[in-house]
Amino acid sequence: MSAAGLVGVLKPDQVRVRLVESDDIGTVGVGEATLPQMREFNDRIGIVESEMMRKTNATFKLGIEFRDWGFRGSSYVHPFGAHGHPMGGVGFHHQWTRARLAGEAHDIGDYSYAIVASRRNRFDFPAADKSAVNSTYDYAYHFDAGLYARYLRDWCEARGLTRTEGKVKEVRLNPHSGDVAAIVLESGEAITGDLFIDCSGFRGLIIGGALNGPFEDWTRWLPCDRALAVPTERSEDFTPYTRSTALEAGWQWRIPLQHRTGNGYVYSSSFISDDEAATRLLGNLDGKPLADPKPIRFRSGRRTASWTKNCIAVGLASGFLEPLESTSIYLTQVAVLTLLDLLPRGPIDPVLAEEFNRVVDNEYDRVRDFLxxxxxxxxxxDSELWRHCREMEIPDTLREKMALFGHRGHIAQYKDGLFSPPSWLSVFVGQGVVPTGYHPMADTL
Structure with a gap:
């Protein structure tokens, strides 16, 4: 994805991009869910939606359904769109709260076009006319992660990307500056460069291995540290949404693709064993497994400085906030687009690196609070994990958000950050955090 961003935007006479990767090192996951911002990324670099979907067995996504998260038996959808329409100069949810406090209890999801369509397994493209009710939502994709990686590689090579097959054996540093001087492959070839983008996944070969970049661990807030992924045969019609079902020690995902369904169990090893998790996952599938469960280990958190020296860590090398809410690809996208905005003209500029780290850190921190x-x-x-999560200390930034919303339905709007007020609204209400008051302007209607 990093190579696609650079090749798709920059001209060959501006910069030379070289990709080093090995077919022996696979991608994480058997299915991947995305967010609407991916469409913006594709549009910027020139990827054609219909071609990408055809080659990755993709389906459309209007949001995420959450089952049993607030309490057992609960269900709500986080849609890629708005609830209702602002009235009286304030957000629709203030009118909804006013009606609820007056005894008129209506499901707020009934006022979301994306949620209603999801519940009926329907999809249509948003209307171009912004005054139309069916213009109030967006969409994303589900696709096969392996096919998507291959598609991007082919797309990049067709546009002049130089690709080298190989594994990194050694990272050489400049003894005077501490910058990365070269990466050495198992073949013995040494590759030099001005800027190195570390996309080596959880290993962080350059940022963590050679440069010893510190990692800020957030396991105390996001306790899930393992996952099992397994593909199954399709068992029902496409659902235009991802499904996340809370279980005793974590949660299970379901991602519908054209040719199969991606499934997985994200769990905390402190509350369930690997064998128990595998048994639980296999017992919950709605189709025949096509492979054995694939184990994945991770820890939630981020690098304290993703741009260090002349290395920029992107994707899993930079950080990871578990699969919930499909944020991994988005955070990769943010890093790539921010790099394009701040690309140095010559030697590495510490001011640009500092701004890059500020932007990326803000994105991670705000996604962290949302998760x-x-x-x-x-x-x-019903389980120790959920009692632990309810009683744990949370970041002050999240505590303030919850207090503001619970007191009067106020949702802070930031210039930067992935999740906008409609997203926070859907999860607040879906998880049982409802306002006890509303904006006084709601009384003017």
Whole structure:
């Protein structure tokens, strides 16, 4: 994805891009869910939607369904779109809160076009006319992660990308500056460069291995540290949404693709064994498994400085916030687009590196708070994990957001950050955090 961003935007006479990768090192996951921002990325670099979907067995996605998260038996959808329309100068949810406090209890999801369509397994492209009710939502994709990686490689090579097959054996540093001087492959070839983008996954070969970049561990807030992924045969019609079902020690995903369904169990090893997790996952599948469960180990957190020296860590090498809410590809996209905005003209500029790290850190921190909300705001009493999450200390930034919304339905709007007020609204209400008051302007209607 990093190579695609650079090759798709920059001209060959501006910069030379060389990709080093090995077919022996696979991608993480058997299915991948995305967010609407991916469409913006594709549009910017020139990827054609219909071609990409055909070659990756992709389906459309209107949001994410959450089952059993707030409490057992609960269900809500986080849609890629708005709830209702602002009235009286304030957000629609203030009118909804006013009606609810007056005894008129309506499901807020009934006022979301994307949610209603999802519940009926329907999809259509948003209308171009912004005054139309069916213009109030967006969409994303589900696709095969392996096919997507191959598609991007072919797309890049067709546009002049130089690709080298190989594994990195050694990272050589400049003894005076501490910058990366070269990476040495197992073949013995030494590859030099001005800027190195570390896309080596959880290993972080350059940023963590050679440069010893510190990692900020957020396991105390996001306790899930393992996953099992397994593909199954399709068992029902396409659902235009990802499904996330809370289980005793984590949650299970379901991602519908054209040719199969991606499934997985994300769990905390502190609350369930690997064997128990595998048994639980296989017992919950709605189709025949096509492979054995693939184990994945991770820890949630981020590098304290993704741009260090002349190395920029992108994707899993930079950080990871578990698969919940499909943020991994988005965070990769943010890093790539921010790099394009701040690309140095000559030697590495510390001012640009500092700004890059500020932007990336803000994105991670705000996504972190959004994910913690799902775990913390629950009333489940059936397992130790959920009691732990409900009682744990949370970041001050999230505590303030919850207090503001609970007091009067106020949702802070930031210039930067992935999740906008409609997303926070859907998860707040879905998890049982409802306002006890509303904006006084709602009384003017």
């Amino acid at each position: 913690i909300l799902h775990y913390h705001a629950n009333t489940r009493t």
